[in-house]
Amino acid sequence: MSPWQQRSPNASAAGGLGPRANATGRGGERGSAVSVAIPLTMMLTGIVGNALAMLLVSRSYRAKGSRRKRSFLLCIGSLALTDMLGQLLTSPIVISVYLSGRPWPAMDPSGRLCDFFGFSMTVFGLCPLLIASAMAVERALAIRAPHWYASHMSPRATERGLLAIWAAGVAFALLPLAGLGRYALQWPGTWCFISTAGGSAFAAAFAALGLLSLVVTGAGNLATMEALVARCRAKARAAQPGQRWGRIATETLLQLLGIMCVLSACWSPLLVTMLRLVAQRAAGPCRGDVRRWEWQQQWQQQWQQQWQQECDLSLTAVRLASLNQILDPWVYLLLRRILLRRFCQAASAVSKCSSAECRDRDSASDRAITLSHRTAA
Template sequence: MWANGSSSGPCFRPMNITLQERHLIASPWFAASFCVLGLGSNLLALSVLAGAPAPRSSFLTLLCGLVLTDFLGLLVTGAIVVSQHAALFAWQAADPGCRLCHFMGVAMVFFGLCPLLLGAAMASERFVGITRPFWRPSATWRRAWATVALVWALALALGLLPLLGLGRYTVQYPGSWCFLTLGPRRGDVAFGLLFALLGSVSVGLSFVLNTVSVATLCRVYHGREAARQRPRDCEVEMMVQLVGIMVVATVCWMPLLVFIAQTLLQTPPVMSPSGQLSRATERQLLIYLRVATWNQILDPWVYILFRRSVLRRLHPRLSSRHRALSLHPPPAQASLNGP
């Protein structure tokens, strides 16, 4: 039996699992392939962003921050998980002081919240740019990077709360990763609900703002002034990408966020007084976490695939339609509306 006891450090809970079962669940080849796929996808997206025609626009800068965050998240957490799966070492013996566990817990919360917060920031930027273009201050790439830094600081501050006494990071089933504790302690409940609430609010805010922005673009397309106020192709392209990012974040993260909230609010508590979870709950948490990590792989492909150059190759008819829906009126109409 491979067992974790709570006597060696604050991050260990009772968890009994055989090495054979752990080897079947935690395959090093699966983890390594998953990590390589994600890193390659994000590197490809970063290279495409570097060659974009307007790399310093506010939206593309925020998108670059999102892809960079996803890349670093896969690199940091993937290195720990892959090495754990490959060596199959007992976390209790390798990290009795829980320093590595605490580091990974902070990283999991930080790199989990950042994409959701950045998605909300991108939705806010597009909402103001489309619905209130004259209210928006001059958007520069420096201002956008400042927004990215602010999101990073907020996510890091939240991730450090368990190290300051609010909540705990513990080793999770099958003993290869660390995350927040789904326990009945007030600190665990408060921190878990704060994490789930902040993530859910970010997704909900993105949905509301993106819905209003898309409705505004549709109204401009079909309104009376449509002939003279057509949205530019880049605005439509950015909204398509942003809606794709929102859908990916919702599908990947909401099951985990809802599961965390339901588990913490369940009566009687799911975790026993000794700190043990049922095997069904542990497996559900592992499955939902794996689904959530797909967000880091799919985000870059939303940008890579939903670009005008790619869409026009797949659907050549879009090229002529995009030219017809230009922001500027055709020359004949321009002459009729001349001075």
């Protein structure tokens, strides 16, 4: 049953948006105008970045000589597509709620929009994590087991794996329809997500799967980095430094470090917070238990002081997780190319200046030596 179907008509007026219920009247228009800038900016930035990443992936995939990296390109393209769909399906709803100046219950009395929003948040939150872990495993196999990788990893196998990830994400997000968990309104009343009230097993499963994906991604990237370092040392001992190989290895190491840092920083706060709330079996407006808000109206001032900080921390955590959809294309593709190009240009300029300096210094030395010989003669 939808979380709104058991609410009384007065619930929305009884602090249903929490202590910052500034979107319920004309007095909140100024704060709403400030707040709407955040989801609007995140949506536009995410769409532009992911669209550009998909364009570059499409061009690279069709290029000659890209057969060996087509599986990796498919993973990057699917990650960009997933992130962009997540932005397109959720951000407009948040923006419309901010701009309408009406509480969510007034816009969604049946609760179906809340369920759809929570479903979208779950699918497009879990699938990128699973795709990132699959990419980490794919890179580790390509570096550590190249022969097995060449004979077993084909673009068709990668497509089947990606379809399985999407199907698993959708099936998991549909569990509330079977009565396993529910989606509920979250602080400050502009988005819906998995309810953690009462020690929800569904919320615990989502957080556990997310953390497991982070662990697999970190382990796969560390295995790849260890193999790259070992291969670089082997080439150095064999007196075959390989300038191109060293550049590619350094670039890959920096990229993998960036991926791990971004994923951990964006997703760990939300996942850890969800596990903590489930373990405490606590409930509150910022945790999605809307029905308890009615009897808390008379204690609203005391409630504000007690829960304000925690609600703000929860909102920051989910914004960090949403930020990952924006950073993904830059970490995996765009920033790598731009930084590499700039680095090469800077290195080339420094190298040319150093060479010119050496030539000028040598010429000056030669002239001084010649002049001294002539003076001595």
